[in-house]
Amino acid sequence: DAGVIQSPRHEVTEMGQEVTLRCKPISGHDYLFWYRQTMMRGLELLIYFNNNVPIDDSGMPEDRFSAKMPNASFSTLKIQPSEPRDSAVYFCASSKGWGLGETQYFGPGTRLLVL
Amino acid sequence: DAKTTQPPSMDCAEGRAANLPCNHSTISGNEYVYWYRQIHSQGPQYIIHGLKNNETNEMASLIITEDRKSSTLILPHATLRDTAVYYCIVRYSSGNTPLVFGKGTRLSVIA
Numbered sequence: 001d002a003g004v005i006q007s008p009r010h011e012v013t014e015m016g017q018e019v020t021l022r023c024k025p026i027s028g029h030d031y032l033f034w035y036r037q038t039m040m041r042g043l044e045l046l047i048y049f050n051n052n053v054p055i056d057d058s059g060m061p062e063d064r065f066s067a068k069m070p071n072a073s074f075s076t077l078k079i080q081p082s083e084p085r086d087s088a089v090y091f092c093a094s095s096k097g098w099g100l101g102e103t104q105y106f107g108p109g110t111r112l113l114v115l
Numbered sequence: 116d117a118k119t120t121q122p123p124s125m126d127c128a129e130g131r132a133a134n135l136p137c138n139h140s141t142i143s144g145n146e147y148v149y150w151y152r153q154i155h156s157q158g159p160q161y162i163i164h165g166l167k168n169n170e171t172n173e174m175a176s177l178i179i180t181e182d183r184k185s186s187t188l189i190l191p192h193a194t195l196r197d198t199a200v201y202y203c204i205v206r207y208s209s210g211n212t213p214l215v216f217g218k219g220t221r222l223s224v225i226a
Contacts, residue, residue: 004158043159043216056213091158104214106158 004107006092012113018080021110023092024073033093033104034067034077043091049075050098082114118142119203124221127197133190135220137203140184147206148179149214150188152199159202159216162188193224 005024013019025032033048047057052069060067064083069075079086089111093104120138127133139148150162163170163177165186170177176189190197202219206212 042218045213045215048213093158103161103164104159106160109156109158 004092004094004105006090006107006110008110009108010111010113012115013082014115015083016081017114018078019082019086019112019114021077021090021092021112023075023077023107025075025092025094026105027073029094029096029105030072031095031098031102031104032069032075033095034075035091035093035106036088037091037109038088046077079112082112084114087112087114118205118215119217121201121203121217121220123218124223126223126225127190127193129195129224129226130192133188133193133197133222133224135188135190135201135203135222136185137188138185139203139205142183142205143207145207148177148186149204149206150175150177151202151204151214151216152197153202153219154196154199162201193222195224195226198222198224 007022030051034046035043036046037043044059046059047067048055049069065079067077089109091106091109093106095102095104118141147164147166149164151159152162153159162174163172165177165179167179167183179186200219200221202216204214
């Protein structure tokens with residue numbers, strides 16, 4: 001398996017522009033997670049899906065952020081409009097389940113810079 | 116908030132064992148200890164987890180004290196590729212509780 005795939009790997013955009021991050025989870029995994037990592041706040045869980053349904057989005061910072069999972073093999077995280085404080089590395093992760101012993105597999109991340 | 120305390124950084128000579136400590140004095144009976152690591156510019160990688168018994172896999176060993184208030188991750192023969200930030204996480208055994216990452220320990224393996 002290719003692992004969790006994220007695109008793009010790097011994104012530079014200007015404040016106010018829409019940004020879309022993409023994720024392809026590992027085949028057969030029922031859970032998908034979006035994380036954000038910054039120097040100040042570390043690694044934070046933004047939202048997670050189970051069987052394509054959003055379960056907990058309490059970590060989404062504000063309404064400018066939205067996430068979708070139209071099918072089992074694809075998810076997007078959208079920021080509209082983007083702001084400089086959104087600059088961070090965004091990770092997608094997936095797992096078969098979320099019980100004990102179920103490990104999350106992380107993608108390589110998307111490094112976002114908003115100017 | 117992370118429920119663990121780890122030293123911010125450690126050094127280890129290549130080929131020697133790396134022992135990474137973690138304090139989790141408020142751990143409850145139904146919480147597991149997980150270890151992940153993050154190599155520079157990569158996503159976090161699962162290493163090992165345990166409840167109260169010592170655990171070993173191909174990557175590392177996990178030693179949990181009898182009172183479960185602390186644990187040690189052991190990399191038996193550290194290599195330069197083990198240089199990374201290591202996260203110790205406690206997590207409930209039931210329900211879909213999230214992984215809460217703290218600041219971790221930055222391990223530098225030195226040639």
